[in-house]
Amino acid sequence: MKVAKNTVVSITYTLKDSEGNLIDSADASDPLAYLHGVGNLIPGMEKALDDRDNGETFQVVIPPEEGYGMFDEELIWELEKDQFAELGEVEEGLQFVLETEDDQVLVTVVDIKDDVVIVDGNHELADETLYFDITVVDVREATPEELEHGHAHGPGSAHDHDHG
Ligand SMILES: [Zn+2]
Incomplete structure (x- = not known):
């Protein structure tokens, strides 16, 4: 077959x-x-x-x-660290589904600054x-x-x- x-x-x-x-x-x-x-x-x-x-x-x-797909800058978001309060400790590499206005995107935490968590929704490949x-x-x-x-x-x- x-x-x-x-x-x-x-x-x-x-x-x-x-x-x-x-x-x-x-x-x-x-x-x-x-x-x-x-x-x-x-x-x-x-x-x-x-x-x-x-x-x-x-x-x-x-x-x-x-x-x-091609790497897309628009899939990088800066989120307020406050938003993660309920998740507890936020670390680089953490993955979660981000609800955007019109989509759900699997994102990975790529950087953490003072009050900001930077997440990337691009596929790792x-x-x-x-x-x-x-x-x-x-x-x-x-x-x-x-x-x-x-x-x-x-x-x-x-x-x-x-x-x-
Ligand atoms: Zn089935």
């Missing part, structure tokens, strides 16, 4: 940056499973996987525009060109429940959950 919209695809991969540093991986003992064609992976990866055969191994280089080695290890039809939810279920999926 080939990778196509509404198939559940399992892959193993390594992800490296332009200097060859390993950023992320999934090996045969714990492959990544996802529902193809509905935007669950970054655009460049879905494009590269489309129409691949089960068992196929390939390399792909994904520019930031089709990966985790923003601006990075991504070097993937990918092997397709399974392709199957999605179940009706998976299609309804818009994600894969079962081992390897990010949504290995009970829906009651």
Whole structure:
């Protein structure tokens, strides 16, 4: 079976940056499973996987525009330290969801000054060109429940959950 919209695809991969540093991986003992064609992976990866055969191994280089985006200055916010009172101690590296006027953004505390906490909503891989080695290890039809939810279920999926 080939990778196509509404198939559940399992892959193993390594992800490296332009200097060859390993950023992320999934090996045969714990492959990544996802529902193809509905935007669950970054655009460049879905494009590269489309129409691949089960068992196929390939390399792909994904520019930031089709990966985790370009670094955006507008995703840097300065917040009053008072706002963090209920969170207790604020440290660099703390992550939380910031409610902006029209969005929810996962941000990371990048700096703390006297009365100000500076947070960054850019993805940590923003601006990075991504070097993937990918092997397709399974392709199957999605179940009706998976299609309804818009994600894969079962081992390897990010949504290995009970829906009651
Ligand atoms: Zn679900």
